Amino acid sequence: MTQQTSSSDGSGNSVSARSYIKLSGPDSSKFLQGQVSCDMDSLSPSNSIDGAHCTPKGRMLFLFTAHSDTDGSIILEVHPSIGEIAIASLKKYAVFFKTEITDISENYSNDHRVLSDLERLRAGRAEVVAETSEMFIPQMLNLDALGYINFKKGCYTGQEIIARAHYRGAVKRRMHHLVLATDSLPSPGDEIKDHEGKGIGNIASAVRVDNGSVEILAVLNDKQSNAQKIQIGDQALTAVTHLPLPYEIPASP
Numbered sequence: 001m002t003q004q005t006s007s008s009d010g011s012g013n014s015v016s017a018r019s020y021i022k023l024s025g026p027d028s029s030k031f032l033q034g035q036v037s038c039d040m041d042s043l044s045p046s047n048s049i050d051g052a053h054c055t056p057k058g059r060m061l062f063l064f065t066a067h068s069d070t071d072g073s074i075i076l077e078v079h080p081s082i083g084e085i086a087i088a089s090l091k092k093y094a095v096f097f098k099t100e101i102t103d104i105s106e107n108y109s110n111d112h113r114v115l116s117d118l119e120r121l122r123a124g125r126a127e128v129v130a131e132t133s134e135m136f137i138p139q140m141l142n143l144d145a146l147g148y149i150n151f152k153k154g155c156y157t158g159q160e161i162i163a164r165a166h167y168r169g170a171v172k173r174r175m176h177h178l179v180l181a182t183d184s185l186p187s188p189g190d191e192i193k194d195h196e197g198k199g200i201g202n203i204a205s206a207v208r209v210d211n212g213s214v215e216i217l218a219v220l221n222d223k224q225s226n227a228q229k230i231q232i233g234d235q236a237l238t239a240v241t242h243l244p245l246p247y248e249i250p251a252s253p
Helices: 028-033 080-093 117-122 159-167
Strands: 006-008 014-016 019-024 049-054 060-068 074-078 100-103 173-180 191-193 199-210 213-221 229-232 238-243
Touching: 014 117, 019 028, 019 080, 028 074, 049 080, 060 080, 074 080, 080 100, 117 199, 117 213, 173 199, 173 229
Parallel strands: none
Antiparallel strands: 006 014, 019 074, 019 100, 049 060, 060 074, 173 213, 173 238, 191 199, 191 229, 199 213, 229 238
16 A cells, blocks of 8 residues: 655644545445444445444554445545555455455545644544554544444444443543643654653654644553653653543443
8 A cells, every 4th residue: 555645734734644445345334344343334425434443352453434435335544554454454354245445545536624633633533553553442542432433233343342341441541632841752652651660551643733842642541641740762751731632531331
């Protein structure tokens, strides 16, 4: 799959280009319904849906926005770093279905507005990129608050783990919006430590706002989620400011 670079949205904010995967054939929707966290039956030409494809252990391989193409095919919009991983994973499960999976990134014209990296971060929507594939279960990125998971649909890959975390209140790590007083831009997947050097989470997304200020979405252990100083990788301790997310985290049942 062709690696795409970032561009600008016209306001100076970086926009990560997207990659596009087409599923065509009579079994495409049925195949995805048994693989992904969202309800594919709700997809229509006027209604795109967000979802996750996970491993049997509930770890997310990639996130996507699904669109219905004009010919009835399904287009999955994904982060460009994850395209090859996504296609390989889908093809592994698709062998018994009448569906063709192809990379159409070079010739697909997207009619939907793509959020800038900073807009996406401030909306509390982390990407799953190559470095974080298989690192998080959906609830760690707050996807239950963002409509990526349908808990009433039938079985799909990883469903047992995801449902157990939901119904037993077993989500002990959640994503938080923080501002770091630093010039150093962390990378997705970087380990986060507390002031004692103990691991308390990982970076999900990061965007440099200006000199001396970086905003991140950080998946943190609940008990350390209010840390006032953190260490990322081997960097020095950094002061943090906690910002509210624009949505409510679902309460445990």
